[in-house]
Amino acid sequence: MRLLMQLRPHVDWSLAKKLAGRLLADLPDATRPEAHQSVGSLRVAARRGGELAVRFSGLDGEPAPRVAVTDRDGWAHGMTVMADAVIGTLPMRTRSEGLRKRLVGLGYGSLSGVAMGFVGRQLLGQYDAFSPEPTLYLIAPNIVAMQRARRLVPKDFHLWVAIHEQTHAVQFSAAPWxxxxxxxxxxxxxxxxxxxxxxxxxxxxxxxxxxxxxxxxxxxxxxxxxxxxxxxxxxxxxxxxxxxxxxxxxxxxxxxxxxxxxxxxxxxxxxxxxxxxxxxxxxxxxxxxxxxxxxxxxxxxxxxxxxxxxxxxxxxxxxxxxxxxxxxx
Structure with missing residues (x-):
């Protein structure tokens, strides 16, 4: 039986998140107080960075409506939502159901999981303008690992990253097209x-x-x-x-x-x-x-x-x- 389905590739997001989670499991060592301090600093930086991005960008836009200071798994989950939102815009065509769909889903799920796993180990932040609720992600473990590796001043580094990502929010709100x-x-x-x-x-x-x-x-x-x-x-x-x-x-x-x-x-x-x-x-x-x-x-x-x-x-x-x-x- 053949049904009209989306041209979007069928992706097994459950498999993608499992694979990504395994690749993202190697986290920097941090005590609970250190983790809370970093998260708090990043939240302050995101708010301040949004104000500064609006003021200096030259654009009539706004900061991100939602900020998520998250771990790697939280970011990976957000990216599956964004990817599904974008893929869902693909036009229609005829595609077979059944076993082939399942195999295709496993294939795309594996590729997506590996891609998110490798990218998610290096990415510091990302602005998602495509999901139903646009969100700015700041990936705390990666930021902490980077500031340690390069001996950066945490407060300065957090603000610098936040300004870059908040500028993306300002761009997309100023240019809704x-x-x-x-x-x-x-x-x-x-x-x-x-x-x-x-x-x-x-x-x-x-x-x-x-x-x-x-x-x-x-x-x-x-x-x-x-x-x-x-x-x-x-x-x-x-x-x-x-x-x-x-x-x-x-x-x-x-x-x-x-x-x-x-x-x-x-x-x-x-x-x-x-x-x-x-x-x-x-x-x-x-x-x-x-x-x-x-x-x-x-x-x-x-x-x-x-x-x-x-x-x-x-x-x-x-x-x-x-x-x-x-x-x-």
């Missing part, structure tokens, strides 16, 4: 269909793995989503640095500790469109150059409408963006 813009491109990528011969042509042309398996339409959606995320991440770094110069005494140490490598990473060579390190690095460089020419309010115009977003080419050449959007280079 942004979430739908990214969701539409995700759907276009997820439903893209390229022939084997087309993929072979792309590979022989030297495209990265992500681009090689995309049709021209899919490649365009991938570039647009990557450029938008590069702006989003770069702008958050730009704001956290700008705020830090006035409010975080050790901001220079923090920026040095998290300096992005100027060279291409292995991920950038394989899948340049989804390399987060490149997004942070290139986005911050773009924002610094644009703000240096038109100020932070001028930079904030990028969030006014989809047509004001930079293209991938303009991220690499801010002068071209300034000519198109601001009429000046």
């Amino acid at each position: 942004l979430g739908e813009y990214l969701r539409e491109r995700f759907v276009a990528i997820a439903t893209d269909d390229l022939s084997a011969s087309g993929a072979l042509r792309n590979l022989t042309a030297g495209r990265g793995a992500a681009s090689a398996v995309a049709s021209p339409e899919g490649h365009s959606a991938l570039d647009e989503m990557s450029a938008a995320m590069t702006l989003v991440e770069g702008h958050a770094d730009f704001v956290s640095d700008a705020v830090g110069r006035r409010n975080v005494p050790t901001v220079a140490q923090l920026r040095k500790a998290f300096a992005r490598d100027a060279g291409p990473s292995r991920l950038a060579k394989l899948m340049p469109a989804v390399d987060k390190t490149a997004q942070y690095r290139d986005g911050l460089a773009f924002c610094r150059k644009v703000a240096g020419r038109v100020g932070r309010r001028g930079l904030a115009r990028a969030f006014e409408a989809p047509e004001n977003l930079p293209t991938a080419a303009e991220i690499a050449d801010p002068a071209e963006y300034l000519r198109r959007v601001h009429g000046k280079a």
